[in-house]
Amino acid sequence: MFAIYGLADPKTLRVRYVGRTRNLVARFTALIKTAPRNENIRRHDWIRRLASRGQRPVMVLLDSCRNDEAADAEARWIAHYRRRGHIFNVLDRSILLKFKSKLTKAPWVR
Numbered sequence: 001m002f003a004i005y006g007l008a009d010p011k012t013l014r015v016r017y018v019g020r021t022r023n024l025v026a027r028f029t030a031l032i033k034t035a036p037r038n039e040n041i042r043r044h045d046w047i048r049r050l051a052s053r054g055q056r057p058v059m060v061l062l063d064s065c066r067n068d069e070a071a072d073a074e075a076r077w078i079a080h081y082r083r084r085g086h087i088f089n090v091l092d093r094s095i096l097l098k099f100k101s102k103l104t105k106a107p108w109v110r
Contacts, residue, residue, distance in 0.1 A: 002070035004063040004077050007031070007043070010055045015081050017043050017088045018062070020074045028059045043088040 003024050006015035021027035035047035050056060065073045081087045 002065055002067060002073070003061055004065065004070070004073050006060040006062050006077070006081070007047075007057040008060050010050065010058050013058065013060075014085065015060065015062075015087065016046060016057070018074060018077045018081055020070050024059060024061065032056060041088075042090075046088060 002020050002022055004018065004020050005024060005027070007017040007019070008015045019027070031043075031047065035044040035051070038044040047057060062077050063073050078087070078089045082089070
């Protein structure tokens with residue numbers, strides 16, 4: 001089973017990032033621990049800004065699904081929150097699928 005989660009602003013509870021994982025606790029811990037070391041990811045910049053104010057994002061369980069449904073469920077939640085406002089996810093599944101199909105058609109890919 002996969003969990004689709006959102007990272008929300010602790011003050012507004014507005015979801016700013018959507019992800020998927022098999023283990024919510026381990027994923028949350030990893031996100032918090034790696035934020036100080038990762039410089040070029042907007043999500044990590046946001047987590048660092050929260051930390052400088054003594055805050056952490058709130059992890060919200062959005063959905064749970066079977067393994068074969070996880071990518072589609074994550075993409076639906078990303079699209080949902082993208083329509084509602086700014087989130088930090090850079091790519092959604094539709095963009096990844098377009099890129100993948102172009103890459104597999106490239107002559108150097110076998």
